Amino acid sequence: METYIGKPVKRREDARFLKGAGKYTDDIKLQGMTHSAFVRSPYAHAKILSVDTSAAEKAEGVVAVYTGSDACGTFGVPCGWQVDFKNGETMREPLHPLLAKDKILHLGEAVAIVIAETLELARDAAELVQVNYEALPAVTCPKKAMEPSAPKVHDQWEDNAAFDWCIGNDRAEVEAALANAHHVTEMTYKNHRVAPNAIEPRSYISDYDVNADKWTLYTSTQNPHLVRLLLCAFALGIPEHKVRVVSYDVGGGFGSKIYHYTEEALLTWASKEIGRPIKWTSDRTEAFLTDAHGRDHIVHSKMGFDADGKIVAHLTDEYCAMGAYLSTFAPAVPTYLHGTLFQGVYTTPLIHLNVVAPFTHTVAVDAYRGAGRPEATYLLERIISKAAKEMNMDPAELRYKNFIPPFNGTTEPGYQTQVALQYDSGNYHGVLKRGLEMLGYEDFRKEQAEARKNGKLLGVGISTYIEGCGIAPSAVVGSLGARAGLYEVGHVRVQPTGKVSVFTGAHSHGQGHETVFAQFVADKLGIPMDDIDIVHGDTDQVAFGMGTYGSRSLAVGGSAIIKSVEKVLEKGAKIAAHKLEAAEEDLEYAEGKWTVKGTDKSISFGDVSLTAYVPHDYPEGVEPGLDFSSFYDPTNFTYPFGTHIAVVEVDADTGKVDLQRFVACDDVGNVMNPMIVDGQIHGGVVQGVGQALLEEVVYDGEGQMVTGSYMDYAMPRADDVPMIETDRTTTPCPHNPLGVKGAGEAGAIGSTPAVVNAVVDALAHLGVTDIQMPVTPQRVWKAMQN
């Protein structure tokens, strides 16, 4: 019998993707469908003096034009997470309107929607909408936004803070420990803003069926059920059972497609108004201007050490941009997904993080691959490498000295951090040791010394990360301000012929769920993968779900499926026992059949399935059918970890960084499909390298985006990265049935500081101690000049 877990099974979904046969929202064409275009603000901050739609309304093919003065102007999309001020004041939560009415608060904010028979006509007519603006000064930097003279984003509050927040030990205690420390390392920098850049831009179609009084919303989302809930219960106030949300294939999300966006709600509202389906697909310019961005923290940090190099205290203050409005998960990102990881992999006894989260005249900042954890890792891994240099220690040695000792979370307890979380299991020594072996660290240091004599600037950078994913225990996140539970639903429907349909609330937009979920269900049931179908992305087919983000699909969604598989086998055993005229406890299940132990009497999974649906000869008191749905609410987050090491050569003449090697030793718990895990690590690493070397959203002083196209926003290309060398250690997760931790974000979390550490290491002998990301040739060259 073929088994699948742990094998590099090729992805079933790739056949359709490689043939261009995927079914993305923009591929869908409905009878009578209209198209739409938005009129968007060319200013970051402005008063809307007037909007004249008369010419647009008369233009060829125009069906309707709506502005903020129409009924839709009173609706707004909600925020899904509440983080209150330290002093108890409630988080400031402005209405995020579907269309701006009086004021523009960020570049690209929508003022009107034009609906027409074709996309071309919609675009042409949108140009005829006359909007008079009075431009106002804008603030885009989160630190400047808190200066008393800063232009206000929302007039109703006395300053721009959405909230402030802290976590960890008492600040005074941490400050005292720093004052007494043998050595204190300090850093001030910006973890800069990046744009998510999914290859498929956001795309929506709303289809209102007058006769059924029902909507179908086709949307490129990472979590259809959450969109439906937010849309119905919060944005528009329409009955949830009247709305079906469908997201078939989605071309990448990286976080940016988690959120419920204004365009989804507006199209839903408007399709009932006009009684026809409406499509909108973002173009790349709109994607830069309106997809939620990532990062944007201004950081000031101090880490104290004793004479032996042990960390004694860590204090950090951050300004973290929220953007003009609070996106769905925005408040959680620089707080509960960030501060809770400040322990890192170290035994730091005293930690304090203070966060001020201001509104800015920019598009919203929300979760972007890793969401808060890359920012925490960047800080910890940069500052510890900087400290090693200052204390004249090897960066690996300083890490070893401070690691939390290995613990498996079963016979040894989890590790209680100073910042609320309890790590499940970990072996940080193991991944660093393996990573250094893979690199050949000692030999590299010799090579580096030789190269330096010849004027060659070689550097190595280490990063040992931990992240918290598999989000999340509902009660825990509820106590932290989440307005949703973070369980998952897994439904296993065994058909009469023994074929199996699995319905999952997780959503695949590149992760390979159709393959991985079928792998472990096949093994657990002892049947071929071909007998299993994975269904996702349709609220009418899947009972409920919380979607895919936070590396949660396998750890949480997979666990829910396992629960249902167990229920199937439990009921199947009752039917099998009846058919085999044996006691249930005398049966064993293996290779797709129940066998009476010690005999050759057996019945197959298929025969039991058929019996369940044709219950002529059937056990008393057992219902027909073989169909179970389960909710799985995890008991803890999962905590993958790893070591990433980068080797760079810096061109002394130009400052250009050549990334020569990248070594990643990750521990993501048990691995279902090593090929897919490698792929996730590769993609994540390149995304993290992109932030380190290339990508940056730049706004000018007026809030105009300088980097609003691929002519100016540098995405990593194949020739920017070397072959990525991967390996793994395996420390199973002790609290979920598959022992899995999650691999989706790890690459993006570990890689960024490794690259910057390597660049700084290459230039250390020139006195360079830090370089602002992205470390572009210009920045590197200027650092070398000083």
Next chain:
Amino acid sequence: MIPAKFDYIKASSISEAISLLDKHGDDAKLLSGGHSLIPAMKLRLSRPEVLIDISGISGMNSITEDGNEIVIGANCTHADIVNSDLINSDLNILAQTAKHIGDIQVRNRGTIGGSLAHADPAADYPAVVLACDAKIVVEGKNGGRTIAATDFFLGIFTTAIAEDEIITSIRFPKVANGNYQKFFQSASRFAVVGVAAVKEGNSVKVGVTGVAGTPYRATAVENAYSGSSDAALHAVDGVEDELMSDHFADEEYRAHLAKVMVKKALEA
């Protein structure tokens, strides 16, 4: 990314294209490979009412030898140039340069005539036509003329081509010893600095693109050169007030890069 409405006319001869240009004046744009024009139109930054497609005109896409010169039809794509045996052997610097333009898809569609007429200040070809002393051959309603490369580029997106004129070919002298050095902008991969150097004995001709609003001949370098790459220190002499600046490279860094890349070109 939907362009504004436009009419499309496919010209079958140079004279037809010229008369169409004359008729439509400012409202018209010539379309060859379209790899600069179409993106600008999709963003509605460029909105011509008429596109005159010259890509099908016969006789404008050949690469031929004419005595000591190589004549390249304006409709030759960058890929045609990369793959031409004649250019690889007798004008190698141009093949080197064309390889740096865009990616395979861009090189398969974009043309040398279109690129020169567009005059993007960060394009690659200007450095080479300057360093080679190439001649741009144009035709208009009053007949043809030849524009020296040094007279051709007038500013950002501005050339000496008159409104009714079309580039029909570019005439290069054969060049034995030339090379092109490029430092690219990591997003667009256009040149932050592109330097073409053509050496003959102890003298050199140096064309520089990407650095100033108008590509230029680095005459100060040429005058100082007598075999040593130290002359590269003069890379931006005379253009100090015209240096371009953006978030990728400010004036100071761009001037430094110009010196570095000129030095590389002189040493290559």
